[in-house]
Amino acid sequence: MKIRRYVTVFIFLIMVPMALAGCDQAPAENTGGGEAQSGSGSTVAFVYADNIEDYNWSYLHEIGRQYLAEQLPDVSTTYVEEVTAEDAEQTLRDLADEGAKLIFATSPIFSDAVLAVAPDYPETYFEVAQGTETADNVATYDGRMYQAFYLMGGYTGEMTESGIIGFIAPEPTPEVISHINALTLSSRLIRTCEDITVHVKWTNSWTDSEADSAAAQELVDEGADVLIQHTYSPAVQEVAEENGVRSVGYGFDMREFAPTANLTSVVWQWGWYYTRRVQDYLDGEWESEAYMGSVSTQNFGRGIIDLAPYTYDQIPQILEAPPMKWRVSYNETNKDAMDGPIYAQNGDLVLANREQFEDDYIFNGMDWFVQGVVGDAPGTPPEAVEGTGASIACS
Structure with a gap:
């Protein structure tokens, strides 16, 4: 299990945001493993199942975290990568004990761990990507891909x-x-x-x-x-x-x-979602929900997909x-x-x-x-139904 922390530096500059959480990027450069010593006051934490230096599910969420950092530069973030389902409960407890107030568990394999840990930290909010169940301080998020x-x-x-x-x-x-x-x-x-x-x-x-x-x-x-x-x-x-x-x-x-x-x-525009939810937390408006996002009404717009x-x-x-x-x-x-x-x-x-x-x-x-x-699929389709089919009959 590896951990990285990023600490906010207050400087005056013009931020040029990415158009999408899924922007052109190569995987993050490896800056070494083990415990990072800075950023102990981080507010928002991310838990990844994979090594984010490879192209994988966790890499997509890391792009989202980076987008969040650009959009809300006064928010510190931390992440832990290569976390197994077995290690997840202890990792979540460690992050909450260190002061994380909003924790994104970015894989459904973390659902059980989050539900086990959340009652012990009622002042910490948890969110699970493609999670199975919500609670008072647990939300889930997904999209109609x-x-x-x-x-x-x-x-x-x-x-x-x-x-x-x-x-x-x-x-x-x-x-x-x-x-x-x-x-x-x-x-x-x-x-x-x-x-x-x-x-x-x-x-x-x-x-x-x-x-x-x-x-x-x-x-x-x-x-x-x-x-x-x-x-x-x-x-x-x-x-x-x-x-x-x-x-x-x-x-x-x-x-x-x-x-x-x-x-x-x-x-997947995870960054759009993370920015929205972190802003809700900062505004005192975070609520538990089972979020299922649709595509935006406009090209390259506001949506999780x-x-x-x-x-x-x-x-x-x-x-x-x-x-x-x-x-x-x-x-x-x-x-x-x-x-x-x-x-x-x-x-x-x-x-x-x-x-x-x-x-x-x-x-x-x-x-x-x-x-x-x-091609071949493993299952069989439902039984044929009666009713109206295609409106145009092709010869």
Whole structure:
């Protein structure tokens, strides 16, 4: 387990904030391990499961912490990395004992530890990324990432010329499968009655750059001219750049790795959320909640999930209208990205027009693919339903 602390230095300068928590950055430089001796009065603490010098889930949250530090420079922060579920309870107690008043546990593996520790520190607030349960001084936070993938499908569907979109995926969890399905639904909607397919390659890892490269190259060889990844290594972007196809990153802005190929990236804007919650704490307005964020109503706006900034050289402006309409509908109506009609991979109508799946099913039960996906999923779709299907019948 490693710990770092950052102490506030009060200087007068003009801060130039990042546009997104998921901005262009390389992993943080290793400045040594062990206990840091400064910053003992830190107010906000972060607990990471991984080494933040690698591309991984914790790295995304570290980008968010850095964004917070730029936005609220009078707030000191500390973080502990490479914390296991077994070590988490003691780590949380140590941070609370040292004076941390707001602690972000950035992985769901810390849920049990937070719930065990929180009652002993009623004056300390805890938040768990993708946590399982709230309490008086415990909040959880997450985002409807499938909405961002649905938005992205509005662009990938238009950009493909071969009709084959390649998707590099880590492992077949309901979360990942729902994102693949969302992208497929919108890619095919935007090109109704055309033969648009999404080919999926599983790498069985979130962080294996060699597996990412191999899967990406296989997809290019199969005819994919747009690659989208759900893994953390920028290797997919590099394969796209080398092969002259287009690409979409994941997690943070990956444009630097494929300046010509990259369209944009589907990003977690943890920094936006952290700044908002820390400001609530400073204002005495922090409240426990189970936050589930949607995409913003505007490009590159205020939200926990979004697309990384892009130029009209990357994505032509003429393609923006449908995704912008979807953004508004997710925030101002009851419509959602996974609304019916939805057809399963086998062609059965499994969700009728204007019907919706429950949230729990989307996040925890969707283990099957929709029509248009080429690849294997571990589960079977729901039984076919009667009801209204697609409004346009394709011959």
